[in-house]
Amino acid sequence: MRLAFILGEIGSGLRRNLSMVISVVLVTFVSLTFVGAAGMLQMQINQMKGYWYDKVQVAIFLCNDSSTATGCASGAVTKEQQDNLAKMLDSPAVKQYISDYQFESQADAFKHFKEQFSNSPIVDSVTQDQLPSSFRINMKDPQKYQIISETFSSQAGVETVSDQRQVLERIFEWMNGASVAAMVVAGVMIFCAVLLITTTIRLSAFSRRRETGIMRLVGASKTVIQLPFILEGVIAAVVGAVLASGTLWLVAQFWLNGDLSQQFLNTPFISSTQVLVIAPILIALGGGLAGISSLLTLRRYLKV
Amino acid sequence: MIRFENVTKVYDPNARPALDAVNLEIDRGEFTFLVGASGSGKSTFLRLILKEDRATSGSVYVAGQNVANISSWRVPKLRRGIGVVFQDFRLLPQKNVFANVAFAMQVIGKSRSIIRETVPEVLKTVGLEGKERRMPHELSGGEQQRVAIARAVVNRPGILLADEPTGNLDPITSMGIMGVLDKINQNGTTVVMATHDDDIVNEMRKRVVELRNGVVVRDEARALYTSMIPVVGESRRMKDASDAEIDRAQGVQQ
Incomplete structure (x- = not known):
């Protein structure tokens, strides 16, 4: 009621x-x-x-012929410089922060570039040597980007270290x-x-x-x-x-x-x-x- | 049933109290008239019984209970034991007679079957059988007041307070209402009625309590509207003062 x-x-x-x-x-x-x-x-x-x-990486871009950065004064990256960088990545001091890394050659970079911009006329005006080769690093903890950046950006043959995370x-x-x-x-x-x-x-x-x-x-x-x-x-x-x-x-x-x-x-x-x-x-x-x-x-x- | 012990009520500290040290006892089953000019404290007296206001000092007992000690969530219980009737009826205009009376039972959670049984009974007591489906505006003033009385007593309160219930009615209709109130009183309900209506008081010959400026100046059984015994002493002095005040007020009006 x-x-x-x-x-x-x-x-x-x-x-x-x-x-x-x-x-x-x-x-x-x-x-x-x-x-x-x-x-x-x-x-x-x-x-x-x-x-x-999970997908973003830290990229160490290496010098190519057209690089203007101060670390690239001596021209494109040499084989020794590249091996030296790979050795550093394998050294325990750096290895503790990264889970793995791959080397992306200029040819790979060009291939990826073409895939990514397949619909764009820009593909026709870019050649393989204009693109840098790079080490692609997957970090264990993406926050530790600073350490990689400090270690590698002053090395010979390195143009720049970029964190894709920052774009995101x-x-x-x-x-x-x-x-x-x-x-x-x-x-x-x-x-x-x-x-x-x-x-x-x-x-x-x-x-x-x-x-x-x-x-x-x-x-x-x-x-x-x-x-x-x-x-x-x-x-x-x-x-x-x-x-x-x-x-x-x-x-x-x-x-x-x-x-x-x-x-x-x-x-x-x-x-x-x-x-x-x-x-x-x-x-x-x-x-x-x-x-x-x-x-x-x-x-x-x-x-x- | 109702007891006032030295009750004072002050609304405005700068003015005289609305009630001034009132001592009064009303027994179970009694019929009491509360008379006095406007502003003499009749309405305040009724409000204190309902715990609409708190006494400034002194104690008010209703059914043996000091109302000051009733917590706010138990006040509804106190009010269920008291029916109230007003000069202006206060019916709900969108509800018919039956629904107006039933409303008082619905809101305290009575079941539908009890309501269907009780409401016609009460309407019969107040002389409104057969008018259950009428709307308030279709009724005369006297009939509307009967509906209001039915609503006040439908939950069988021990006390019925009536604040000038005949104030809006002609003398003959008023007598009809008094008949209803008397009948309710005969059934054992204590009735307290505040009124100005001297004809009614004189006709009924019940207990009369007269208030003047918040003071009880007369309390007589089977009395008339105006006093039959000469006023003496302190009461005399106050009566003169108040008469003078009334004269002055009338002088201003003229």
């Missing part, structure tokens, strides 16, 4: 305040979509890190920035949502002050009086959160794994199933915020 009664009260409250309830739904929808987008970006970053960091790091930094921006927007929107929920509950309490006054007089418990109002706010916010989760799922399903994954074949995108992990968080966040702000509003505006 009491449950049916409370549900009825909620229903009538939602109907009476329909426009406000819709605005609460929309504001929580938008704000939680931003929260979820920030979360998805972080997941995407982690996914890409996991995927790429820049991309990740950019993505991180985007997710922080999304969080900031989300924060502002959540603040709006809380204010709006507060106002809505206040209006709702005001428009039903006759009922609540009578409930008080006949001795209805605090729960029976307040619960319909609180649930009203929570229901509106949860509907918003569900809409936000749905939107994010659609984005992952049809944009990330549809259009984008076709354009960027080598990029691992998060799947739409992974997005479903965010949904419960959004729903809990929306419902929790609405519940707390309704409760605090009622404490002020609904005497019990």
Whole structure:
């Protein structure tokens, strides 16, 4: 009986305040979509890190005929210089940091270059001796790049030591920035949502002050009086959160794994199933915020 | 049933207290009129019984319990034992007669079958049988007040407080309402009724407690609206002061 009664009260409250309830739904929808987008970006970053960091290498590029670096003053790398570098890579001092390395000759480099840019006219204007040969090193711990760089960049025959990680790091930094921006927007929107929920509950309490006054007089418990109002706010916010989760799922399903994954074949995108992990968080966040702000509003505006 | 021990209520420390050291005892099953001019403290008296306000000093006992010691989560339980009726009825305009009365039972969690059984009974007691499906705006003032009384007593409270229940009604309708209240009182409910209506008080011949400026100036059994015994001593002095104040106020109006 009491449950049916409370549900009825909620229903009538939602109907009476329909426009406000819709605005609460929309504001929580938008704000939680931003929260979820920030979360998805972080997941995407982690996914890409996991995927790429295993594949990235530190490359020691050796001098070729056209090198201009100071270490290459004596012209292209000689056989002794190259053997010397290989010996250094095998020495225990360096070996402890690397798991393995390969030598990429100019011919290999040219082959890879042609594969990579097969659709581009640049292939026709590049010749084999323009490309450097290199040692490709897989690090045990990619963070220890600095040691390799210090050891090898001053050696004779070495043009430069480059860490592919740094290129990726820049991309990740950019993505991180985007997710922080999304969080900031989300924060502002959540603040709006809380204010709006507060106002809505206040209006709702005001428009039903006759009922609540009578409930008080006949001795209805605090729960029976307040619960319909609180649930009203929570229901509106949860509907918003569900809409936000749905939107994010659609984005992952049809944009990330549809259009984008076709354009960027080598990029691992998060799947739409992974997005479903965010949904419960959004729903809990929306419902929790609405519940707390309704409760605090009622404490002020609904005497019990 | 209701006991005031030296109760003082101060709203504004700069003004005179709304109730000033009131001592009063109302027994179970009694019918008591609370009379006095506006601002004499009648409503404050009723509010203190309901624990809508706290007494500034002194103790209020309801059904043997000091209301100051009732924690806020048990206040609803106190109020379930007290029915309240107002001058302005306070019915819910979107609900019909039955639903208005049933509302009081729903919100304290009574089952549907008990509600279906009890509400018609109570409506019969207040003389509204056959009008269950009417909406409040389709009823006369007297009928609306009967609905309000039905709602107040449907949970069988031991006490019924009525704050000028006949204030909006004509004399004949008022007498009908008094008949209903009397019937409820006969069934064992303690009734406290604040009123200005001298005809009703004179007709009913019940206990009369008169408040003036927050002080009980008269407490008589089977009394009239105005005093039958001469006012003397301290009470006399206060009566004169208050009469002078009333005269002054009327002078200002003219």
